[in-house]
Amino acid sequence: MPIEQRIEHREGSFDIRRLGYSYLLPAALLLLCAIPFGPTGAAAPLIWLSLCAIEAHSGWKRALGYLISALLMLVVALGILPGGARIELLPPYSDAAGNTIYASFNPGKVVIAIAVVAFMVRQRCWLKRADLPYILAAMALPFLCGLAAIGLSPKFGIAIVVAAMVNLLVVCISEEGFFRWVLQRGAEELLGRWRWIAVLLVTAIFTLLHTGWAASPLALGLVAVAGFCYSLLWYLRRNFWACVLAHWGVNALHLFLLPYPLPG
Template sequence: MSFVLSSLPQTWPWLILMAALAAGWSGQRGLAFALLAVFGGVALALGHLEPIALMALATGLLFAAFIPRTRGPARLIGHAVLVLWSLTLGAHLLPGVRNLLILDQVQAGPASAPYSLHLNLDKPLVFFALLLAWPALLQRNDPAGRRALISGLLILAALLPLALLTGALELEPSLPDWLLLWMASNLLLTCLAEEAFFRGYLQQGLSRRFGPAAGIAAASLLFGLAHIGAGPAVAAFAALLGLACGLGYWGAGRFYVPVLMHFAFNLTHLLLFTYPGPA
C-alpha cells in the first residue's frame, strides 16, 4: 500500500482510466466514455499524449462506432481496419503515446529476472473500440456446458506446474510491495483488453462463422503469436493459456470468465513462481 500511495503523484490519471474500464466492463457505457474523455484531456495536459496521438485515438473510436452501421464488403473492411488498429495499439506502435514507466528493472524475488512495468494508455483503448464496434462483446452467450468449462480450468491449472517441470519457471513465493498496483494494472489494463480482443471479439466472431472449435483454435494460436517477441516457449504457453480461457469462455458463455482466468494465472505466477522468469 505504501508504494501505491507514494506513486500517486505519477499514477493518478490512470485511476480515471481504470474507472472508465471498470464502468465499461459493468455495462455503464455512458459513464465509461465520459471518464475516458476526462482521462484523454488529462493525459494531453500532462504530456502523456501528443495532440496527433489523441486525434488518432479519437478517430479510431469514431470509426469503430460506425462499423455496426455498415453492411457487406464495407463491414468486412471495417473489421479488418479495426484489427490492424487494435494490433497497433497492443504493440505500442502509435506515435505520440507516452506510457508511464512505473517499475524499472525491479525483482519480485532474488531468483526472478528483472522486470519493468508500464501503465499503458494505448492497449486499453482496444476495449473501448470493441464496445463500440462489437455490441455482442459483453452479451451473455449460450453456455456450452460444464465439460468445456472444467476442461479450460484443468488446462489453466496445469500450465504453471508444466512450466516448473520444463524449467521455464522456479518456485519463489513473494509478496512485492508493488503488488496492488500490479494487480490493478494487470486486470484492467492488460487482461481486460487482451481478452476483449482475443476471446470476446476474435473467438466469438470466428465461432459464429466457422464454429466454436475453429474460433477457439484460431484465437488461441493468434494469442500465442502475439507473445512471440518473448520467445517461442512463452508463445507456446500463451497459446495454451488462450486455449484454457477460450474453453472457459465457451463453456460459461460469460465474458468475465476468461478475464478472471487470465488474471488468476498471472497473479498465481507472480505470487508463487519466478516472475517473469528465473534470473
C-alpha cells in the same frame, strides 16, 4: 405543415438526439483520453465506434467493423502512435532468485481498455455465476503446467501488487477485447459451424504475438497453454468478463508464485 410531416419531423429530431446520446456524446467523452496520451488517446473514440459498428451491422459492413477494430487495437497497442511510450509507476521489483517485475503500463493498452469497458457497459455484458467453475479450470491448467515446468518462486512487494492491478485493469481487458471480442468472434462468424477452429487459430495468434516476451520454446509452450484455455473458455461460455478474469488469474498466479519472467 401537415400532421404526417410534423410527425416525421419529430421522429427525425428524435433520431438525431438519440444518435447524439448513443454515439456522439460517449465518443466525445472518450476523446478526453487525448489529454494525457495525445494521438494515442485520440484513438479511444475510434475504437469504441468501430466496436459499436460491429453490433449495428451485418454482412460485409460487420466484417469491416471487425477488421477496423482489430487494426486500430493492434496499432495502438504496439505504441506506433505518439504518446504510446511505456510509463513506469514504481521502481521494479527484483530479487536474488532472478525475478524482475515492472510496475509500468502501456498507454495504448490503457486507451483500448477504456474504450472496451465503455462498450461493454453499453452492451450490458456481465459475469455469470455459472461461469465460475470454467474460470477456475482455465486458471488452474496453465498454472499447474507452469508449476510443473519451471517450479515455484513465491514473492511479494508493492511493485508486484501494482503490477497485478495494472494487469487486471489494463492488460487483460485490452488483450481480451482484441483476442476474444474481435478476433475470435469474427473468426467464428466467418467459419460458421466450423467455429471451433477459431479456438486453435486465435491461440496460435496469441502465442505468436507473445514471442517478444516469451523467448524460449518452453515459455512459448506455456503461453500457448494459457491462450488455448482462454480461447476454449470463450468457445464454451461466450462471456467476455469470464475470459478477463481467467486471464488475470493466470497472470496474477505467475506474478506472485512462479519465476517471472518466464525462463528464456
